[in-house]
Amino acid sequence: MYRNIQLYTRFERLxxxxxxxxxxxxxxxxxxxxxxxxxxxxxxxxxxxTTAAWALIGLWAFAIFWHVTTGQWKQYVPTRQKLRTVxxxxxxxxxxGKAHPYERSARSKLNPLQRLAYLAFKLVMxxxxxxxxxxxxxxxxxPEWGLASFxxxxxxxxxxxxxALLLITFLIIHVYMATLGRTPLQHIKAMITGYEEVEAPxxxxxxxx
Amino acid sequence: xxxxxxxxxxACCMILAAASASATNDFxxxxxxxxxxxxxxxxxxxxxxxxxxxxxxxxxxxxLHKTTHWTWEFENPRTGQKLGKRHIMNSFCGSPxxxxxxxxxxxxxxxxxxxxxxxxxxxxxxxLVCHDTTRRYRKQEGAAGHPTRDTVAQLxxxxxxxxxTNRHNCGSCHFHGGGVNGAKxxxxxxxxxxxxxxxDVHMDEMGLNFPCARxxxxxxxxxxxxxxxxxxxxxxxxxxxxxxxxxxxxxxSCHGWMPxxxxxxxxxxxxxxxxxxxxxxxxxxxxxxxxxWDWSDAGRTDESGEALSxxxxxGYEVYSSKKGSFEFVRNGRPEYRWFNGKVRYTLLAxxxxxxxxxxxxxxxxxxxxxxxxxxxxxxxxxxxxPYDTVFKTLLVNHIAGSEEDKTAxxxxxxxxxxxxxxxxxxxxxxxxxxxxxxxxxxxxxxxxVAPAEDALTxxxxxxxxxxxxxxxxxxxxxxxxxxVLEFIGFLLVAVVMTGVIGHAVARFVxxxxxxxxxxx
Numbered sequence: 225m226y227r228n229i230q231l232y233t234r235f236e237r238l239x240x241x242x243x244x245x246x247x248x249x250x251x252x253x254x255x256x257x258x259x260x261x262x263x264x265x266x267x268x269x270x271x272x273x274t275t276a277a278w279a280l281i282g283l284w285a286f287a288i289f290w291h292v293t294t295g296q297w298k299q300y301v302p303t304r305q306k307l308r309t310v311x312x313x314x315x316x317x318x319x320x321g322k323a324h325p326y327e328r329s330a331r332s333k334l335n336p337l338q339r340l341a342y343l344a345f346k347l348v349m350x351x352x353x354x355x356x357x358x359x360x361x362x363x364x365x366x367p368e369w370g371l372a373s374f375x376x377x378x379x380x381x382x383x384x385x386x387x388a389l390l391l392i393t394f395l396i397i398h399v400y401m402a403t404l405g406r407t408p409l410q411h412i413k414a415m416i417t418g419y420e421e422v423e424a425p426x427x428x429x430x431x432x433x
Numbered sequence: 434x435x436x437x438x439x440x441x442x443x444a445c446c447m448i449l450a451a452a453s454a455s456a457t458n459d460f461x462x463x464x465x466x467x468x469x470x471x472x473x474x475x476x477x478x479x480x481x482x483x484x485x486x487x488x489x490x491x492x493x494x495x496x497l498h499k500t501t502h503w504t505w506e507f508e509n510p511r512t513g514q515k516l517g518k519r520h521i522m523n524s525f526c527g528s529p530x531x532x533x534x535x536x537x538x539x540x541x542x543x544x545x546x547x548x549x550x551x552x553x554x555x556x557x558x559x560x561l562v563c564h565d566t567t568r569r570y571r572k573q574e575g576a577a578g579h580p581t582r583d584t585v586a587q588l589x590x591x592x593x594x595x596x597x598t599n600r601h602n603c604g605s606c607h608f609h610g611g612g613v614n615g616a617k618x619x620x621x622x623x624x625x626x627x628x629x630x631x632x633d634v635h636m637d638e639m640g641l642n643f644p645c646a647r648x649x650x651x652x653x654x655x656x657x658x659x660x661x662x663x664x665x666x667x668x669x670x671x672x673x674x675x676x677x678x679x680x681x682x683x684x685x686s687c688h689g690w691m692p693x694x695x696x697x698x699x700x701x702x703x704x705x706x707x708x709x710x711x712x713x714x715x716x717x718x719x720x721x722x723x724x725x726w727d728w729s730d731a732g733r734t735d736e737s738g739e740a741l742s743x744x745x746x747x748g749y750e751v752y753s754s755k756k757g758s759f760e761f762v763r764n765g766r767p768e769y770r771w772f773n774g775k776v777r778y779t780l781l782a783x784x785x786x787x788x789x790x791x792x793x794x795x796x797x798x799x800x801x802x803x804x805x806x807x808x809x810x811x812x813x814x815x816x817x818x819p820y821d822t823v824f825k826t827l828l829v830n831h832i833a834g835s836e837e838d839k840t841a842x843x844x845x846x847x848x849x850x851x852x853x854x855x856x857x858x859x860x861x862x863x864x865x866x867x868x869x870x871x872x873x874x875x876x877x878x879x880x881x882v883a884p885a886e887d888a889l890t891x892x893x894x895x896x897x898x899x900x901x902x903x904x905x906x907x908x909x910x911x912x913x914x915x916x917v918l919e920f921i922g923f924l925l926v927a928v929v930m931t932g933v934i935g936h937a938v939a940r941f942v943x944x945x946x947x948x949x950x951x952x953x
Binding site: 258 | 697700703890891892895896897907908910911912913914915918922923925926929930933936937939940943944947
């Protein structure tokens, strides 16, 4: 028994997809700046990277405002409830064709694993990238800001690369897990339309029943 | 149709003639020297002309006597070293000391035969070599700065047409350092007499057409911008005429500190010399510069004992019995170093550590930690020089002499004699035992400024093996990375990728095996 509910508001969807586009373009240009490959040249790559960074900062300003004013930040509060069950689902149960154990609702859209992962993104990876990235960008202002005496560019650069590599890892897992719905495109469609068929509450069901 | 063509050609010729006339005649002057009685006479020598000049320009010779151009002496206030041609060694012909009248062909004076003594005489200042506008004034080789006989015959006309200095004046000496056009500096050769915009945006004959003195300007004949004391970073910025020191021999003195439209480029100005990006190569004027001069190879003759001169297919002399072997380059790629303007020379009295070759003939100082240092481009001249294997010093080699003077290397091809003669003349201690050391000499590159579109792009340096590959002391994006972090990071990505693919495959295989229907 499924019912169609709105999980993602229009702003969330706009935020998610523009953030995805910006992060991917920053990854592509960032890896070029890091000399992993050659596409558009260093200068153009830096320009893209910088432009996308400012766009993303703008987007985050809106997103933070939205999270605070709507109280949606609570979606990311970690919980141990069902954490083990959900982890067990991805490691074992999924191979037995069992359905996802977490019941989503508009009030609690994220399963305990997602909460942890997204919180890590928001509190660890993103700040790592933002802080190191902005320091990188404003390297010439370090003396004015009194940072030059103790901060070294290599530390900032390596932090930025570390953050980027973690985010790439996050992205791979995120994209893969987005395909683990009842059909590969179920979650992705939901992220586009905002609506998803979730299982009716309080009914334990297994696949194929 | 032929008429139209003829007309067009004629018109073109007239435009060109007008352009070249305006290039040589300075209409801004309020004095027509041809109208001066003092110059309406026949001159028998250079000093006679100078006397005539001094009858009006009474202080000129006194001003000139105070210049490095005259004294060939420069005391570097930053290192305390006594420099100037009379004191330094270079990796071309070594020292001019014993080679008086030959080397002083390029002195701005007349009759300086013995470089151990100071040049003297007010009438011995050579006004014409710098102020000739006819381009016909020539100094005679080996005549201690006196003009050629052909020049003497034209002195009246040359004197009546004097004017401000132009590129061919400075170039008559500075383009030919090292004995051959373009040989020495790498960024100075006679392609700069009539350069295109491509070769040098400021000296472009059809454009700005700057004479050398537009940047190397000075008061009282003191020319600014000596290589002996380079201003590696001009903190003064734009020099406003009438207010500031008038020193224009740096890019910043006109362009300031924020010359680019793009902030990120301006962010480079504090650590990267303008020249580094804007002079992507030296010897850009199709004239080669010397990169290697090996004196140890000199003196070989053919079977009949005649001196050899061997040219390569491009027409460059790659071997000469008188000088040794050479290598040349056009469009040479500079080497880059941190540079704070301080250059320390290896002088005649300095002990060499011949175990540590190459020996720097001059070492540039600077580092990433020094805020007055910037990364500069250099032509690095390499070669081998004679040295005293017992006293461990560079040696004065007596190279040029009169035909009878067989102690001169170019006459006798014998180092035993020439080194003895050179050191005796200079009063330099010499054990009599000589060998050859490999040396380097740094020539900062600052001329032949390319158009903006030919400047280095970011990738030239911001890449793993770019132009800055060997410049140390700082982290450079695109060049520097942590191999450990790369390994761990990309391993993590690879493991996750494998995990994801493994998970997907396992799901597919296991669920299909169970006949579980639709596998996502």
